[in-house]
Amino acid sequence: MQDILIKNVRIIDPRNHIDRTGDLFIKDGMFAESLQADDSATVIDGSGLCAAPGLVDLHVHLRDPGQTYKEDILTGCRSAAAGGVTSLLAMPNTIPTVDSPETVKYILDKAENADAHVYVVGAITCGLKSQMPTDIEALKKAGISALSDDGRPVENTAFMAEAMKKAKELHIPVTAHCEDPYLAGGKVNEGKMSELLGVKGMPAAAEDAGTAREIALAAAYNLPIHICHVSTATSAAMIRDAKKRGVKVTAETAPHYLMLTEEELIKRDADYRMNPPLRTEKDRLAMIDALCDGTIDAIATDHAPHSPEEKADFVNAPNGSIGMETSFAAAYTVLVKGGKMTVSQLIDKMSCTPAHILHIPAGTLCVGQPADCMLFDPDETWTVDPDRLHGKSKNTPFKGFTLTAKVKLTICGGKIVYNEIQN
Numbered sequence: 553m554q555d556i557l558i559k560n561v562r563i564i565d566p567r568n569h570i571d572r573t574g575d576l577f578i579k580d581g582m583f584a585e586s587l588q589a590d591d592s593a594t595v596i597d598g599s600g601l602c603a604a605p606g607l608v609d610l611h612v613h614l615r616d617p618g619q620t621y622k623e624d625i626l627t628g629c630r631s632a633a634a635g636g637v638t639s640l641l642a643m644p645n646t647i648p649t650v651d652s653p654e655t656v657k658y659i660l661d662k663a664e665n666a667d668a669h670v671y672v673v674g675a676i677t678c679g680l681k682s683q684m685p686t687d688i689e690a691l692k693k694a695g696i697s698a699l700s701d702d703g704r705p706v707e708n709t710a711f712m713a714e715a716m717k718k719a720k721e722l723h724i725p726v727t728a729h730c731e732d733p734y735l736a737g738g739k740v741n742e743g744k745m746s747e748l749l750g751v752k753g754m755p756a757a758a759e760d761a762g763t764a765r766e767i768a769l770a771a772a773y774n775l776p777i778h779i780c781h782v783s784t785a786t787s788a789a790m791i792r793d794a795k796k797r798g799v800k801v802t803a804e805t806a807p808h809y810l811m812l813t814e815e816e817l818i819k820r821d822a823d824y825r826m827n828p829p830l831r832t833e834k835d836r837l838a839m840i841d842a843l844c845d846g847t848i849d850a851i852a853t854d855h856a857p858h859s860p861e862e863k864a865d866f867v868n869a870p871n872g873s874i875g876m877e878t879s880f881a882a883a884y885t886v887l888v889k890g891g892k893m894t895v896s897q898l899i900d901k902m903s904c905t906p907a908h909i910l911h912i913p914a915g916t917l918c919v920g921q922p923a924d925c926m927l928f929d930p931d932e933t934w935t936v937d938p939d940r941l942h943g944k945s946k947n948t949p950f951k952g953f954t955l956t957a958k959v960k961l962t963i964c965g966g967k968i969v970y971n972e973i974q975n
Contacts, residue, residue, distance in 0.1 A: 553580055555593040556596065556963065557578075557595045557596070558576040558577075559596065560598055562598075562603065563576055563602075564603065564604045566900040567900075576925070580966065581967070582923055583917055594968070596961065601960060602928055604903065605924065606637065606638025606963070607635070608902070608903050608906035609640040609852050609879070610641045610804055610906045611641060611806070611853060611855070612641060612854075612855045612876065613703075613872070615628075617646050617648065617655065617658060618646050618647025622859055623943055624944070625670060626667075628640075629666035630970075631942045632668040634876075635877040635959055636926030638924035638925070639914045641673055641852075642672050649678070649679050649680055650672060651675040651691075652686075656672050657694055669912075672696050673696065674691035674698070675691075676706050676712065677701055682704070683708075699725070700726065700728065702729045704733070716777060717775060719775075720775055725776065725778050726776070728762070728779055730782075730787065735755055738754030739829075740754065740814060741814045741830060741831050741832065748818070754827070756786060756835070760784055763790055770794070776801070777801050781804065781828055781852070782848055783828035784835050788839065788841075791842070792842065804852040804906075805852075806851065806853055806879075807878065810839055810843070810886050811953075812836070813835075816830060822866045822869035823947045825866070825869060826856065827871040827872070843887070843893070850901055854875065856873060856874065857945030858947050860946065874945055874946070880902065880926075880928065882953075884898060884957035888957070925963050926959055926961065926963070927973070929958045931957075933954055936954075936955065961973050
């Protein structure tokens with residue numbers, strides 16, 4: 553494995569309260585104190601760039617197995633690397649569902665040579681149908697790192713409670729897709745835009761009811777829960793209140809909820825349709841406030857690839873948008889450039905804290921830790937061109953947007969997996 557020396561770079565490591573300019577050393581796949589004075593190391597000039605721990609994305613759909621025409625494990629990780637993501641949590645709504653040790657093994661085996669570390673989420677119920685619980689211990693033995701029925705809520709509350717109890721025993725998180733299915737089913741946020749477009753709306757209450765249930769379970773049983781893709785002001789308020797009461801709840805939101813609103817739907821472009829849907833300006837501002845005050849702990853993408861043919865029909869297209877290549881720049885643009893938080897605080901939300909939630913050795917540049925990091929130019933502006941993105945699918949809601957901060961190089965496990973630095 554090639555040793556790497558990154559010279560004269562701004563080193564940002566929020567976990568260790570480091571923000572200074574210096575040299576970063578990588579030896580045998582680990583961060584090191586120094587390197588031997590010889591010519592064998594790859595030398596990278598980091599002048600004008602920032603080095604940060606690789607991003608940890610807690611919410612990714614790789615579509616593999618079963619829908620590899622949209623994405624697969626290798627192309628998804630290639631896209632991750634281009635966005636500075638070195639660790640990702642792969643959701644279980646594949647075909648077949650990740651509800652058996654065999655499917656877990658398939659994903660982990662295929663991910664061995666990928667450009668990012670893939671952590672697998674095991675399903676809570678078989679086929680995500682809320683009818684029969686999975687064998688969680690067998691899934692953990694096979695290698696899962698978390699539990700969820702993401703893509704759907706766990707409708708059977710007893711199954712959810714038992715999964716939370718078992719997850720605590722096994723020291724893995726449960727991530728919750730919060731939605732009341734009897735209220736849900738719409739295409740866009742219920743309100744002004746759904747009326748204007750003449751399509752069925754999805755009320756904020758569908759998400760809020762689901763969030764309330766998961767918080768209630770966490771409080772009643774004193775168990776941790778992680779709330780996925782928060783998009784409403786009311787859900788954020790409930791999470792804030794729960795934390796004040798000592799409930800063990802963490803939460804994530806996504807860059808599109810920080811930057812975009814339901815107003816984008818006037819384009820009748822299905823790339824702006826996701827679940828939860830884009831909400832109001834009030835909700836968008838509430839997401840920013842919740843991130844800044846610590847109510848929401850992390851930023852994740854909910855990376856959801858779909859083919860152009862599937863996204864061609866605005867009303868009938870599946871929900872979801874891709875996000876790993878744009879996540880850091882989009883969040884940086886709205887939060888750091890927007891004066892809401894420092895770059896160190898942003899990296900904490902996208903790397904350090906997600907690594908802590910997932911219980912993985914990532915989110916730091918500390919000597920002796922695995923060498924997962926990214927270099928980015930904090931001043932470079934760039935326009936998102938879907939045709940230049942690295943995954944199979946191009947359904948980005950940020951197409952044509954000009955963003956600030958560009959990932960220039962990504963190192964995963966001591967290996968350079970993405971590089972656009974001109975030597």
